[in-house]
Amino acid sequence: MKQRAALRTAPSLRDTLSYRGGVGQWAWLLHRLSGLGVLLFLVLHVLDIFLASFGPEVFNKLLFLYHSWIFRPFIVLLVFGVLYHALNGLRLVIVDFWPAANVYQKPMWVGATIVSLVVTLITIAAFFWEG
Amino acid sequence: MYPTTPRESGTFGARPRPAGGFELWSWYFMRISGAVLLLLAVFHLLWMHLVIGLDNITFETIVRRWTGPLGAFWRVYDLALLVFALTHGMNGARWVINDYVHRRGWNLGLKSALGVLYALLMLMGAYVIFTFQAPPTIVAP
Numbered sequence: 001m002k003q004r005a006a007l008r009t010a011p012s013l014r015d016t017l018s019y020r021g022g023v024g025q026w027a028w029l030l031h032r033l034s035g036l037g038v039l040l041f042l043v044l045h046v047l048d049i050f051l052a053s054f055g056p057e058v059f060n061k062l063l064f065l066y067h068s069w070i071f072r073p074f075i076v077l078l079v080f081g082v083l084y085h086a087l088n089g090l091r092l093v094i095v096d097f098w099p100a101a102n103v104y105q106k107p108m109w110v111g112a113t114i115v116s117l118v119v120t121l122i123t124i125a126a127f128f129w130e131g
Numbered sequence: 132m133y134p135t136t137p138r139e140s141g142t143f144g145a146r147p148r149p150a151g152g153f154e155l156w157s158w159y160f161m162r163i164s165g166a167v168l169l170l171l172a173v174f175h176l177l178w179m180h181l182v183i184g185l186d187n188i189t190f191e192t193i194v195r196r197w198t199g200p201l202g203a204f205w206r207v208y209d210l211a212l213l214v215f216a217l218t219h220g221m222n223g224a225r226w227v228i229n230d231y232v233h234r235r236g237w238n239l240g241l242k243s244a245l246g247v248l249y250a251l252l253m254l255m256g257a258y259v260i261f262t263f264q265a266p267p268t269i270v271a272p
Contacts, residue, residue, distance in 0.1 A: 036227065039220035043252060046213070049193070050255040055266055056190035067186055075185065079176065086173050089165045096148070096162060123180045 027109050031088050034081035041078050072127065080120040087112035146226070157222055164219040171212050194265045206260050213256040221249045 019025060044065075052059045065071055091108040094101050101108070149155045179185065183192065196205045224245055232238045 032227065035220070035223045039224060042216055042220055043248070046217070046252045046256045050259045052190065052193050052263065053259050059190045059193075063189065066188065079180065082172060082176050086165075086169045090169055093162045093166060119177075123177075126181050126184060127186075 023106055034085040037081045079123045080116055083116035083119050164215045167215050197263050198265045210260050
């Protein structure tokens with residue numbers, strides 16, 4: 001009975017860290033964390049664009065969130081989160097609809113992660129050339 | 132206790148396809164909206180960061196985007212982004228709640244709060260997309 005309950009429950013943080021699921025485990029964890037992080041930003045983003053209804057004074061005052069260097073690390077995390085979630089999600093869609101692609105899971109994940117990192121680095125560079 | 136190999140779990144990383152009903156529908160929606168967002172959201176992110184530049188974004192950026200010559204296009208684009216991203220994100224959060232919160236009261240309470248937040252943000256976002264007007268002092272170039 002206890003085992004049955006455990007199977008229905010997603011692993012706890014301790015289980016996740018001690019479980020040796022290989023690459024797929026970290027792909028899953030990063031997908032979930034990036035999804036929740038991007039959702040958190042989306043909530044903030046809908047609210048800030050909504051405030052544009054109240055005119056430029058209100059909206060521009062709020063922009064320190066996006067312009068201040070203090071918040072830049074979060075922007076960098078957001079950029080990586082969106083890219084990783086998008087590209088790793090593409091891997092999941094490919095595997096779901098084309099099971100033969102299972103053989104390429106690992107290289108696809110490595111590719112998705114490397115592309116996400118490289119494009120994130122380019123956007124960090126853009127902070128300097130466009131600022 | 133937990134599946135130790137992908138084959139044992141019956142899946143290869145992705146959430147298994149549900150048998151039917153709303154959950155099957157939501158499983159397909161996540162994949163279709165995900166593919167749509169791969170184009171819409173990633174283009175939006177790269178456009179804002181690499182073409183416009185984060186530091187150049189001000190109120191005028193919105194005026195140009197929504198009241199310029201391509202205003203109608205960008206409003207439709209942003210509405211699609213709002214609907215797909217918010218629905219995809221909230222459904223993902225619903226899956227996370229179902230994965231971790233098994234007390235019936237907490238599960239339903241959290242999902243209700245999520246539903247209220249979803250409706251509220253959808254209304255606020257749609258409201259500003261449909262009603263935004265440039266103030267008389269700022270004219271779109």
